[in-house]
Amino acid sequence: IAGITQAPTSQILAAGRRMTLRCTQDMRHNAMYWYRQDLGLGLRLIHYSNTAGTTGKGEVPDGYSVSRANTDDFPLTLASAVPSQTSVYFCASSDGAGGFNEQFFGPGTRLTVL
Amino acid sequence: GQNIDQPTEMTATEGAIVQINCTYQTSGFNGLFWYQQHAGEAPTFLSYNVLDGLEEKGRFSSFLSRSKGYSYLLLKELQMKDSASYLCAYVGNDYKLSFGAGTTVTVRA
Numbered sequence: 487i488a489g490i491t492q493a494p495t496s497q498i499l500a501a502g503r504r505m506t507l508r509c510t511q512d513m514r515h516n517a518m519y520w521y522r523q524d525l526g527l528g529l530r531l532i533h534y535s536n537t538a539g540t541t542g543k544g545e546v547p548d549g550y551s552v553s554r555a556n557t558d559d560f561p562l563t564l565a566s567a568v569p570s571q572t573s574v575y576f577c578a579s580s581d582g583a584g585g586f587n588e589q590f591f592g593p594g595t596r597l598t599v600l
Numbered sequence: 601g602q603n604i605d606q607p608t609e610m611t612a613t614e615g616a617i618v619q620i621n622c623t624y625q626t627s628g629f630n631g632l633f634w635y636q637q638h639a640g641e642a643p644t645f646l647s648y649n650v651l652d653g654l655e656e657k658g659r660f661s662s663f664l665s666r667s668k669g670y671s672y673l674l675l676k677e678l679q680m681k682d683s684a685s686y687l688c689a690y691v692g693n694d695y696k697l698s699f700g701a702g703t704t705v706t707v708r709a
Contacts, residue, residue, distance in 0.1 A: 531698075
């Protein structure tokens with residue numbers, strides 16, 4: 487069982503390019519999340535999905551979009567990347583959406599926008 | 601998390617005890633988590649407190665005081681592998697996690 491996987495592991499991207507970060511979980515968790523982690527700021531929630539077919543905005547959603555077509559996949563898209571989106575991106579999932587449940591994190595994607 | 605404070609760094613000796621404090625300010629509170637994150641890796645769950653008091657789990661314990669907006673993580677019998685960042689996170693009114701910036705613990709021989 488893989489748990490939760492992310493791709494790519496790392497990416498260098500030119501500003502203005504479109505990029506999709508992939509996230510897949512095989513635990514049949516209802517809720518999924520995207521965070522970015524920056525030095526000194528900790529993890530910040532970008533978007534979330536409580537269940538397949540629904541999504542919501544987190545603390546820092548601008549410049550990002552998500553979709554949740556099925557239970558397993560939760561891709562994050564940067565429509566036109568900017569240097570301030572340079573960060574480490576973590577996808578996570580949890581069995582329930584109430585916030586009380588342990589979140590399982592993927593290995594992360596290190597993104598550099600030049 | 602701008603409403604969460606925890607020390608940036610702590611250093612301790614192998615075999616010792618270290619206490620990582622976390623204070624938070626929120627109008628709604630639905631629980632507090634601690635996660636461990638080794639350098640270059642994903643965060644992993646350590647503990648969850650929703651009621652006041654101490655929760656013990658092996659060498660790690662977590663304490664919560666809701667009235668004081670305060671929690672701590674206690675690491676006993678420190679081992680070299682405990683060198684990591686420790687993330688405090690509360691569940692607010694929106695039922696989403698708000699994370700602190702993390703405390704980097706360095707264990708020295």
